[in-house]
Structure formats: structure tokens, C-alpha cells
Amino acid sequence: MQTSSNMLTIAQGAWLHALKTARVIVDATSGAGKDTLFLAQNKQDDAHIYAFDVQPTAMLQTKNTTREFSGDITYILDSHENIGQTVESKLDLVVFNLGYLPGGDHSITTVPEVTVKAVESVLKNLAVNGLLSIMVYPGHPSGKEEGVHLMILLEELPKEDYSVVKCQLTNHDETAPYLYLVEKVR
Ligand SMILES: C[S@@+](CC[C@H](N)C(=O)[O-])C[C@H]1O[C@@H](n2cnc3c(N)ncnc32)[C@H](O)[C@@H]1O
16 A cells, blocks of 8 residues: 555645645645645644635535634635636645546546646746645546646746656556646745
8 A cells, every 4th residue: 555655645745844834825626625624734823725616516525524624714616717816815835636526526627728727827826935736637538638738838847936846656557646746936
């Protein structure tokens, strides 16, 4: 069983580091609310979380899962491509967990064009030392395409402004989930 090599564990390690100073946090795909809950449990007292999802049932699940922390969370039933219009401050930590909601409607999934638009807008608004985390699932066609678009966008970012890390299980099938971590460095 994977423990420290698990992609979510690696992501959460990076989130924990960012959460030490993060004040403005976005869960761009809140789904069942598991990631939102982790962020809420580990954030500073004065930090605020904005949770986005397009599915009413998912948003309901996020609300239920994070009920204890609801005072520190703004729940937004809207597409993450509108993060820039809704959250006007600089972003310290933004988390995307792409794909569809496990146990939910698999036809409602993140789509490459929208994901790229949302990521571009987040990159513009990321605070210095802010972190963008994106979990990609190339095991389904839309996820594979998202990965290609993200690679083109992220791997061309100027290193003077952004550090881009790709975490991938290199001895697994190429359908295994992988993680991008992008830090704005100046
Ligand atoms: C893999 S799930 C997220 C799981 C979630 N992070 C959790 O901890 O349970 C992906 C979610 O993205 C949502 N989604 C799809 N397109 C979206 C969009 N344009 N904006 C916001 N959320 C979207 C889906 O409704 C789904 O709930």
C-alpha cells in the first residue's frame, strides 16, 4: 500500500506548508468536501476558504462535510473559471482536484478549456509564494486531454516568476493520477 508516495499525501504536505501563512484559500473543485475539510482543519484562524463547485449535490456534500467550519468558508455554486471575479484578493493557496466526483454523476467532469481558463486566471492572481496545486487524472479521455493542455501552459511558465513541479509515479501506468505544484516566486 502506498503511504508517503501517495499523490494526495504529497499534495497535502505542500498544502500544509502553504497553510502556515495562507490567508486566502480556494478549493476550486470542492466535490464531497474532503479537501475543503483538510484545508479548514489545517488553516490559520484568520484564513478564509472559498469552495467552488458547479454541482448542487456536490456543494451540499461540501457543506455537510465542513459544517463545523462553515463560518470560515464561502460556498460558491459556480464554475472555477469565475474565481477571479468572485475572489478579488491575491490567492495564497488554490487546490484543483480534476475529473468527476467519485460516486456522483460521472458525466459532470472538469473540461480542458474551462480548466485552462481557470488556471490562467489563478496564475495571474497568485500571491508571491502562493501555491497552486492541481491533481490530474489521465485515466479517462477528458483527463488525459486536460493533462496535455496543462503541460503546454505550465511547463512554459518563466522560471523567474513560477516554479513548476510535476509529481508522477514513473513506474506505474501512464493512466495513474499525477500532481502539479506551482509556486509564484516573485
Ligand atoms: C474529483 S471531484 C473533486 C473532489 C473533491 N475535491 C473532494 O475532496 O471530494 C471534481 C469536482 O469538480 C467539479 N467541477 C467540474 N467542473 C467544474 C467547474 N467548471 N467549476 C467548479 N467545479 C467543477 C465536479 O462537480 C466535481 O465535484
